[in-house]
Amino acid sequence: MLPTDSKKALSFKRCIEDGDLVIVYERHDVMKPVKVTKDGVLQNRFGFYKHSDWIGKPLGAKVFSNKGKFVYLLAPTPELWTLVLSHRTQILYIADISFVVMYLEVVPGCVVLESGTGSGSLSTSLARAVAPTGHVYSFDFHEQRAVCAREDFEKTGVCSLVTVEVRDIQGQGFPEKLEGLADSVFLDLPQPWLAVPSAAKMLKEDGVLCSFSPCIEQVQRTCEVLRSDFIEIRTFEVLLRTYEVKEMKVETGAVIGENHDEKENGGQRPSKRKHVSNEDDYAVSHDNNSSTAATSVVMARPCSEARGHTGYLTFARLQCLS
Structure with a gap:
């Protein structure tokens, strides 16, 4: 039987026990509910996980598969x-x-x-x-x-x-x-x-x-x-409008001289940002003749599958x- 003591079940400040329900978290859009049993095994793309290794761990723990990959064991909150x-x-x-x-x-x-x-x-x-x-x-x-x-x-x-x-x-x-x-x-x-x-x-x-x-x-x-x-x-x-945040590699062109470059470009100011790695909406133009250097930036955009x-x-x- 699963625990029915409301004070215990709703506090979530406890260790995982045999028979508990946990949410196995791979990433924000890949989760599944799992009932913990002593002989149980979870299999996914990261390998397999023995439930017996979960028992006694606190909720929120990171657990590893036989391949060294990990998931998180989260409390079944209403959210x-x-x-x-x-x-x-x-x-x-x-x-x-x-x-x-x-x-x-x-x-x-x-x-x-x-x-x-x-x-x-x-x-x-x-x-x-x-x-x-x-x-x-x-x-x-x-x-x-x-x-x-x-x-x-x-x-x-x-x-x-x-x-x-x-x-x-x-x-x-x-x-x-x-x-x-x-x-x-x-x-x-x-x-x-x-x-x-x-x-x-x-x-x-x-x-x-x-x-x-x-x-x-x-x-x-x-x-x-x-x-x-x-x-x-x-x-x-x-x-509700949800945003997706990613760290991207960006190539920035070296700015030699603003006035010189404006003349070279017909009076247009040069663009420092030249290229973002090939990911649909994140991409911007790339000038192959520019002197560039890669750097990491955090970029955000609205999720393509946001609920209306x-x-x-x-x-x-x-x-x-x-």
């Missing part, structure tokens, strides 16, 4: 889990998740309702945010997805903080037993406006609701319904009647 989990549905990524946790005002001890569970990306971050005394109640109409989500929460050590139930929130609403107990509610549904009246009953006074929708038409219909019981209605679109629009986040606060 890393979002990058390696199995996609049963489209998921929320870190930019949206951090925004949701902040604007839902989720702190330790909070009770949060979520529908639907999906792949559990947001649920894992919510669980850490409410730990150690709060709780997340997550609902999904699809039974198999709910089963898989429970298994994932067991692996990541947050199962004591998350309860997953099979329920059609759009058609049935949230369970009456939770009425007036929720500090915040998160909706990720095709027709979130159908669940808004039920969500209002679940929230405590001054509680906050968030609805995630990929289409602006969904946002418009949801906002129309929110106006009945909610105030401070706001919609955001979070766009994911969805719209609509937040609203329950209106106090008193």
Whole structure:
């Protein structure tokens, strides 16, 4: 059995034990979750690694293969889990998740309702945010997805903080037993406006609701319904631009005399930077007649596969009647 003690599992200040889940990190875009077993072996392009060599090492340790190559063993934090989990549905990524946790005002001890569970990306971050005394109640109409989500929460050590139930929130609403107990509610549904009246009953006074929708038409219909019981209605679109940073070899031309060179080049100022090694967007022109010397520089560019629009986040606060 994997550890279910939430305080232990969420602290990550411990050594790796038999049965633990670790994230094997090769590079920023190559990672995988691995369950540690005494007789287990991990094989990848760098060779093979015995799990028995991992046991007793602290999380974050560098471990070596039979070929002398290494990987890092990292804790399954919500941030890393979002990058390696199995996609049963489209998921929320870190930019949206951090925004949701902040604007839902989720702190330790909070009770949060979520529908639907999906792949559990947001649920894992919510669980850490409410730990150690709060709780997340997550609902999904699809039974198999709910089963898989429970298994994932067991692996990541947050199962004591998350309860997953099979329920059609759009058609049935949230369970009456939770009425007036929720500090915040998160909706990720095709027709979130159908669940808004039920969500209002679940929230405590001054509680906050968030609805995630990929289409602006969904946002418009949801906002129309929110106006009945909610105030401070706001919609955001979070766009993240990631940069790729590399160290490159650059050849710089010797500048003999600025005025002389301007005459030689028809009045144009000479360019000191002549060439960057042949890597697509990093390349610049090269003058074979120039006197050059190689030097290393750090260069950055936006990642070619950066994610654009994911969805719209609509937040609203329950209106106090008193």
